[in-house]
Amino acid sequence: MIFTKKTDSAVTASKRTARLSFLKEQSVKTIFFFTALFAVIVVSFILLFLLRDSYPIFAQVGLPNFLLGPDWAPTAMVPLYGIFPLIVGTLLVTIGAMVFAVPLSIGCAIYLSELASPRTKKILKPAVELLAGIPSVVYGFFGLIVLTNFIRVSFDIPTGETWLAASLLLGVMALPTIISVSEDAISSVPHEYKEGSLAIGATRWQTISRVLVPAALSGIAAAVILGIGRVVGETMAVLMVAGNAAIIPDPIWNILSPLRTLTATLGIEMGEVSVGSEHYSALFGIAVVLLVITLIINLSAVAILRHLNEARAKGPARKPLVSSATKESLSRFAEVIGIALFLIFLLAAAPWWLVALALLIIGAWYFGRDRLSQKHIQTIAFGLVGLATVIVLAILVIILQDIVINGLPAISWEFLTQPPKDLGRAGGIFPAIVGTLYLVMGAIAIALPLGVGAAVYLVEYTREGRITRIIRTGVDLLNGTPSIVFGLFGFAFIVLYLNVGVSLLAGQITLALMVLPTVIRTTEESLKNIPQSLREGSLALGATQWQTISRVVIPPAVPGILTGAILSIGRAAGETAPIMFTAVIFSSRFLPDSVFQPVMALPYHLFILATNVPGSSTNKYGTALVLLLLVIGFYSVAIFLRTHFQNKIRG
Amino acid sequence: MSDAAIITTNNVNLWYNEKQALQSVSIKIPKNRVTSLIGPSGCGKSTLLRCFNRLNDLIDHVKITGEITLDDENIHAPSTDVVTLRKKVGMVFQKPNPFPKTIYENVAYGPRVHGVRDKAELDKIVEQSLRHAAIWDEVKERLNDSALGLSGGQQQRLCIARTLAVEPEVILMDEPCSSLDPIATAKIENLIERLKEDYTVIIVTHNMQQAARVSDYTGFMYLGKLIECGKTGQIFEHPKEELTENYITGRFG
Numbered sequence: 001m002i003f004t005k006k007t008d009s010a011v012t013a014s015k016r017t018a019r020l021s022f023l024k025e026q027s028v029k030t031i032f033f034f035t036a037l038f039a040v041i042v043v044s045f046i047l048l049f050l051l052r053d054s055y056p057i058f059a060q061v062g063l064p065n066f067l068l069g070p071d072w073a074p075t076a077m078v079p080l081y082g083i084f085p086l087i088v089g090t091l092l093v094t095i096g097a098m099v100f101a102v103p104l105s106i107g108c109a110i111y112l113s114e115l116a117s118p119r120t121k122k123i124l125k126p127a128v129e130l131l132a133g134i135p136s137v138v139y140g141f142f143g144l145i146v147l148t149n150f151i152r153v154s155f156d157i158p159t160g161e162t163w164l165a166a167s168l169l170l171g172v173m174a175l176p177t178i179i180s181v182s183e184d185a186i187s188s189v190p191h192e193y194k195e196g197s198l199a200i201g202a203t204r205w206q207t208i209s210r211v212l213v214p215a216a217l218s219g220i221a222a223a224v225i226l227g228i229g230r231v232v233g234e235t236m237a238v239l240m241v242a243g244n245a246a247i248i249p250d251p252i253w254n255i256l257s258p259l260r261t262l263t264a265t266l267g268i269e270m271g272e273v274s275v276g277s278e279h280y281s282a283l284f285g286i287a288v289v290l291l292v293i294t295l296i297i298n299l300s301a302v303a304i305l306r307h308l309n310e311a312r313a314k315g316p317a318r319k320p321l322v323s324s325a326t327k328e329s330l331s332r333f334a335e336v337i338g339i340a341l342f343l344i345f346l347l348a349a350a351p352w353w354l355v356a357l358a359l360l361i362i363g364a365w366y367f368g369r370d371r372l373s374q375k376h377i378q379t380i381a382f383g384l385v386g387l388a389t390v391i392v393l394a395i396l397v398i399i400l401q402d403i404v405i406n407g408l409p410a411i412s413w414e415f416l417t418q419p420p421k422d423l424g425r426a427g428g429i430f431p432a433i434v435g436t437l438y439l440v441m442g443a444i445a446i447a448l449p450l451g452v453g454a455a456v457y458l459v460e461y462t463r464e465g466r467i468t469r470i471i472r473t474g475v476d477l478l479n480g481t482p483s484i485v486f487g488l489f490g491f492a493f494i495v496l497y498l499n500v501g502v503s504l505l506a507g508q509i510t511l512a513l514m515v516l517p518t519v520i521r522t523t524e525e526s527l528k529n530i531p532q533s534l535r536e537g538s539l540a541l542g543a544t545q546w547q548t549i550s551r552v553v554i555p556p557a558v559p560g561i562l563t564g565a566i567l568s569i570g571r572a573a574g575e576t577a578p579i580m581f582t583a584v585i586f587s588s589r590f591l592p593d594s595v596f597q598p599v600m601a602l603p604y605h606l607f608i609l610a611t612n613v614p615g616s617s618t619n620k621y622g623t624a625l626v627l628l629l630l631v632i633g634f635y636s637v638a639i640f641l642r643t644h645f646q647n648k649i650r651g
Numbered sequence: 652m653s654d655a656a657i658i659t660t661n662n663v664n665l666w667y668n669e670k671q672a673l674q675s676v677s678i679k680i681p682k683n684r685v686t687s688l689i690g691p692s693g694c695g696k697s698t699l700l701r702c703f704n705r706l707n708d709l710i711d712h713v714k715i716t717g718e719i720t721l722d723d724e725n726i727h728a729p730s731t732d733v734v735t736l737r738k739k740v741g742m743v744f745q746k747p748n749p750f751p752k753t754i755y756e757n758v759a760y761g762p763r764v765h766g767v768r769d770k771a772e773l774d775k776i777v778e779q780s781l782r783h784a785a786i787w788d789e790v791k792e793r794l795n796d797s798a799l800g801l802s803g804g805q806q807q808r809l810c811i812a813r814t815l816a817v818e819p820e821v822i823l824m825d826e827p828c829s830s831l832d833p834i835a836t837a838k839i840e841n842l843i844e845r846l847k848e849d850y851t852v853i854i855v856t857h858n859m860q861q862a863a864r865v866s867d868y869t870g871f872m873y874l875g876k877l878i879e880c881g882k883t884g885q886i887f888e889h890p891k892e893e894l895t896e897n898y899i900t901g902r903f904g
Contacts, residue, residue, distance in 0.1 A: 017766075018732045463711045533748035537810070540704055541817050542738030543764040551760070556751045 035453030040474035054284035072246040089259035096167025105178035107388025113186040132176035133635040135574025140240030143169040161243035174227035185219020205378035225301035233482030239264040298480030410622025425616035435599030442508030451519025459527040479517035483577040490582035505595040507583020515568035526560025559645040570634030576603040602627040654681035663717035687862035690872035704740040741819035747806035749798035761817035784812035804835025824854040
């Protein structure tokens, strides 16, 4: 190769192009910066609008009376706006759900990470993810038809819509979150710890219980907190099975009493309230309280996990989050509280034989554990861990088979292609299917460019600093915001303030905001997986940063980004709360002509059929099945893409 | 050094956070010669190399003082465009890092980002570069296969071809043979020998025999300082500094 001597004019020309390309680089970077800032802007707008619309009620009754007032009676002659029973209701449902879900999840997580063979794991992990993929309205539907009935018959009470039903159902919904995050935590305990323990002759169970689980404790704690966040923010399922009486159970441990949560109140009353009234403002007040609670919960989980990751990056000599003494007293305390709660539950509701059995087991454990050999203890422990896993699987199978078996007879060509008749008792669900597809496609069309842009900015354009911290916190906050709060925000800001009206567009935007954090996170992950050496290789050839990003970094990251997008579509397709007040109508014979018209949607259709339309059992199940298949279809594609992509990178 | 210098550094200091990685390094790199930088691990030779195309810019919390000039222009001057600089100063990395694209696209990437669109011209550049990097005969039948399917040695020569395609003036090589077998290493060394006709090559290596074989000039670095620099024969046979002699004779390192 021969160097050509550059003439003077060529040099000036190249200087001019350099200047131009510099300008282009700067403007590209600016665009990405603003997409990243968008998450922060949305969070501040949500806060702003919730506070704006809730201000009147705080001004009128005062914060203490609002939070601690004993009666919630917004439609009484003299309306009372005390949300104390709702806060207690949320708290009780959450405690109940955790009592049920935590032992099961940790057992299942231990099984998955330490006992399962790679082949079993390959089947079990997607099964757990499937549990996460079931839309909450389908859970609610199952709870309403099967679970409450079961509780009504078993305990011989007039209605099964109770605290117990809500806690069981929400516990199931929290399982996948807790299982997958704890499994992650246990699996990432350094291998040397395990080998060290086994090498001094500890049994596998001793190694698990005394080395692995304690080492993973912060991660497991974060998992539980995330699970709590999921339960507190859940709307549709709890609304359908909790009975919704705004009372504090009497006595307080009566798990067969109905109760009402903060979220359910919003779900029930938001649709019927007149805009701008005291009641309307009180509902926004509830949303503020709800938001504050979930944000505290989620941010603390995020803080724990981040602390863990940083500690891991710095190597094994890390400071424990809590000192061992605190840990010891904490676990002692948790043990006592756990047993006490369990006893209260039993005394309150369980048949006598269950109480006797439980007492027997606890007694046997306390007196017998020193006499048992380590081998026997291990057998018992593995048995329990296996049992937990079997229960989790059984729950999945029961839910799926109930919906598939009862739903299949409804599926026909007519059902899929005709509009509903007679309030959905007859006819089909075609407009609902199309409406849901319109909603999710629009949502992803909005969320994908914004989310990918934000992720590119965070990973490629900035160094960790104050700005990235602010943006990341914004994304975390958005991620922890309950879906019903998005619904309220969409209604207050998009439908009313921007005067878009209840419409397809309003629903698409609201759903887009909801899935934005997922898109950002998954894109960030896949960009971070691209080796730094490729970026250096490209830059060393004199490529600009944008050329490097667009031609070398993004192409191999596309499958990962796509996976995130499809997961988001699946999630958006199953959501009811965000579209309930922004986009949907129950019945329509026609498809919308423009994005400014409301649409039908599968989850909302199922919700109304299940709660407001008696009879029509086949069509209910048919709708549930179609929705389930749609969402699970999206999830399966995403999971398949991910595994395929991972194999490709490895091989 | 008697030959004309293309790169000159004057009192360069570099810190990663609080840790000083380079201490007042002053070196002249002669044009159209092969210069090797040797020294024990962590002595700063790769850091110095990455100063020449400002790749250290990518790392957080790096501070550089002192002056580095290329063709008498300060590479840190505000008027210097880092993209233009990197076009003039190519780099081959320790581990081969072909892009996950076809062999053809890997070589064509550089010319493309610098605005060459004409297909015939691209074809010409790709063939010339691959020939120059002594890999053309091995890949000419499968230019449209993925570059990831090549062996390590082939990938490294492809990366060299990719660098040549941009027609740089200087080629930086950061232990280019450390992940290769002896046969592939021999091929790359032969290649370096021929490259100096058209290019200035700076190679970082921990292999003293390699430095002795391929380079005209050698610099010895230790704990972030340039201890000694001169003609390769002189450095290896009559080092002036005791530290250099200890290292060359294998007393530490």
